[in-house]
Amino acid sequence: MRIVTRIVLPIVIIVLLLLSTSLVIVKEWEKGLQLRFGRIVAVYDEPGIYFKLPFIDNVRIFDGRIQTLDTPPEPFLTSEKKNLIVDTxxxxxxxxxxxYYQKVSGNPGIFNRLFEPIVKNNFRAAFGKRDVQTVVGGNVTSKGSKYRDGSKVIVVDKPSDALSLDPKTLEEIHSEDVDIVIRSKENVVPVIAGQEVDLNNTIRQEIERTILVALSVEAKEYGVEIIDVRINGVELPDDVTDNVFKRMRTERERVATELRSKGEAAYIEKVAEADSNRTILLANAYEEAEKIRGEGDAGAATIYGEAYGQDPDFYSFYRSLEAYKNAFQNDGDLLILDPESDFFKHFQQKQ
Structure with missing residues (x-):
């Protein structure tokens, strides 16, 4: 029994050790290579359990999940030869x-260092075709407008479709004579320069989609797929920003001054119009009042005349009373007249 144990136990241990070193587990998010003396003998594209020769074969496992290449902000020249700081x-x-292993030894850091200049060159070319206002303003290419005269445009359904383009077209893409646009739901037909195209996207999205396709062509040489391309932000350099703010401030001040001048002119015009209307209204009112007063005086004269015709003595007496009332209506009034004056004749008459 002891002899069996001494023989079997080491064999079992050796078998278990060989099994543990010959099994390779590839997880869902991983990809791998089986190397034998530095030569690739198997590729692990799918998750699962794989076998290898222990102590002879080596396995390299790579992360198959989506990774990020974050480029630092970089100044790019526009078609106007003005710098824009672009973060992508x-x-x-x-x-x-x-x-991927043959190109960068399976090292994502090496890939990022090698691919970063390619990303920058594509963005530099894209921004070099457009002016500052177009890029920063994010204008929309609407239906019925022309894309870019003098450039050829190829519309594809997805980035991978660009990989199957003919070599001549790919050469044109690399020479920046061709723009590639990924078809959106609204895009229905491939177009060339001068034909109508409905991108229904902002200029930034247009740049991102074009570069996505161009980078997908480049990335194929590294065994990599480009999932997305984004512009984090587009900013003007500090000196340009200051100048822009100064111009904006000057323009706002000019507009404000112009508006104030227009307001002052409108105020003066309204005041003059109001004064004119007031003068006209007062003149009309005075004219109407004088007319009414004249009519009243004429009516009163008529009544006085009729009264005088009916009873001249009473009329004379009444008029004298009115004169007395008006002459002595204030305290301290003093009137010096001849007692024989007609003004006092009614005081001298006996009842």
Whole structure:
């Protein structure tokens, strides 16, 4: 029994050790390569359990999840030769571990360092075709407008479709003579320069989509798929920003001064119009009042005349009373007249 134990136990241990070193577990988010003396003998594209020769084969496992290449803010010249500070990033993942290993030894850091200049060059070319106002303003290319005269446009359904384009077209893409646009729901037909196209996207989205396709062509050489391309932000350099703010401030001040001048002119015009209307209204009112007063005086004269005709003595007496009333209506009034004056004749008459 002891002899069996001494023989079997080491064999079992050796078998278990060989099994543990010959099994390779590839998880859902991983991809791998099996190397034998430095030569690739198997590619692990799918998750599962794989076998290898222990102590002979080596296995390299790569992260197949989406990774990020975040480029630092970079100044790019526009078509007007003005700098814009552009912050971008791309999302990528490994799709061909064999090519990925051969190109960058399976190191994502090496890939990022090698691919970053390619990303910058594509963005530099895209911004070099457009002016500051177009990029910063984010104008929308609407239906019925022409894309860019003098450039050829290829519309594809998805980035991978660009990989199957003919070599001549790919060469034109790399020479920046061609723009590639990924078809959106509204895009229905491929177009060339001068034909109508409905991108229904902002200029930034247009740039992102064009670069996404261009980078997908480049990334294929690294065994990598580009998932997304984004522009984090577009800013003007500090000196340009200061100048822009100064121009904006000057323009706002000019507009404010112009508005104030217009307001002052409108105020003066309204005041003059109101004064004119007031003068006219007062003149009309005075004219109407004088007319009414004249009519009243004429009516009163008529009544006085009729009264005088009916009873001249009473009329004379009444008029004298009115004169007395008006002459002595204030305290301290003093009137010096001849007692024989007609003014006092009614005082001298006997009842």
């Amino acid at each position: 990033f791309i999302k990528w993942r490994v799709i061909d571990p064999e090519v």
